[in-house]
Amino acid sequence: MTGGTSGADAPAATGPGSWVVTVWADPDYHELVRARETAGSASVAADFPTTLAPREVVLRGEEVRVGRAGAPAGQDPPEIDLSGPPRDPGVSHLHAVLMALPRDRWVVIDAGSTNGTTLNYGEDPLAPDTPVVLSSGDRIHVGAWTTLTIERR
Numbered sequence: 001m002t003g004g005t006s007g008a009d010a011p012a013a014t015g016p017g018s019w020v021v022t023v024w025a026d027p028d029y030h031e032l033v034r035a036r037e038t039a040g041s042a043s044v045a046a047d048f049p050t051t052l053a054p055r056e057v058v059l060r061g062e063e064v065r066v067g068r069a070g071a072p073a074g075q076d077p078p079e080i081d082l083s084g085p086p087r088d089p090g091v092s093h094l095h096a097v098l099m100a101l102p103r104d105r106w107v108v109i110d111a112g113s114t115n116g117t118t119l120n121y122g123e124d125p126l127a128p129d130t131p132v133v134l135s136s137g138d139r140i141h142v143g144a145w146t147t148l149t150i151e152r153r
Contacts, residue, residue, distance in 0.1 A: 017104065017152065017153075018058055018059075018152070018153050019058070019059040019104075019106060019150060019151070019152050019153075020056050020057065020058050020059065020150070020151050020152075020153055021056070021057045021059060021064075021080065021098070021148045021149065021150050021151075022054050022055070022056050022057075022148070022149045022151070023054065023055050023056075023057065023080065023082070023146065023147075023148050024052070024054035024055075024146075024147055024149070025048065025049050025050075025052040025145045025146065025147075026139075026141070026145055026146070026147035027048060027145070028121070029121065029139075029141050029145060029146075029147050030048045030144060030145040032121060033090070033144050033145070036123075048145055049086045049145065052086065057079075057080055059098060059100070059106065059150075061100070062099065062100045063097060063098070063099050063100070064079045064080060064097070064098040064099075065078035065079050065080070065094060065096075065097050065098075065111075066078055066079075066080045066082065066094075066095050066096040066097065066098065066140075066142065066148065067080075067081070067082065067091060067092055067093050067094045067095040067096075067111075068081060068082050068083040068084075068087065068088075068091050068092070068093055068095075069081050069083045070083065070093065075093075075094075078093075078094065078095075080098075080148070082095070082142070082143065082146055088142070088143035088144050088145055088146045089143065089144055090114075090115040090142070090143035090144040090146075091113075091115075091142055091143035091146060092111070092112075092113040092114050092115070094111045094112075094113075095110075095111060095113040095117065095142045095143070096108055096109060096110050096111055096113065096117045096140065096142060097109045097111055098134075098150075099131065101133075104152075105133060105134070106133075106134045106150065107131035107132055107133050107134060108126070108131070108132050108134055108140050109126075109128075109129060109130065109131050109132070110125065110126040110127070110128045110129070110130070111128070111129070112128040112129065113128075113142070115142075115143065115144075117140060117141065117142050118140075118141045119132060119138060119139065119140060119141070120138060120139050121139065121141070134150050136150065136151050136152040137149070137150075137151060138150050
């Protein structure tokens with residue numbers, strides 16, 4: 001994050017043409033994660049949180065980091081903090097980054113997360129450090145149940 005300002009505000013009012021991320025516990029994604037686990041692998045698909053309310057974050061600035069607070073000393077917490085409660089066990093301290101592009105577009109970049117980032121219920125994780133252009137309505141999946149739906153409003 002460059003400068004001293006936050007790249008996201010939660011919650012915030014949206015104006016025409018704003019990009020908004022809705023963060024929510026996605027039961028369909030959670031079932032996919034559980035089905036993909038192989039015998040003997042460490043489980044990231046803990047119990048699904050049934051009481052977690054969705055929240056909206058208006059994208060601001062040029063870069064919005066997604067992850068969980070509690071990173072090593074000297075690192076700022078992510079603008080989209082997925083620390084919980086409840087804590088999604090599959091979310092890395094710095095899991096993904098949303099970056100603004102010219103002409104009012106956004107990309108998602110997996111930041112080398114331990115458990116990967118997928119898009120729109122895809123099976124294959126995004127290649128780390130590789131920008132993927134987003135469209136309004138895309139769903140970014142991180143961790144064991146967390147989905148971020150990006151929309152232009």
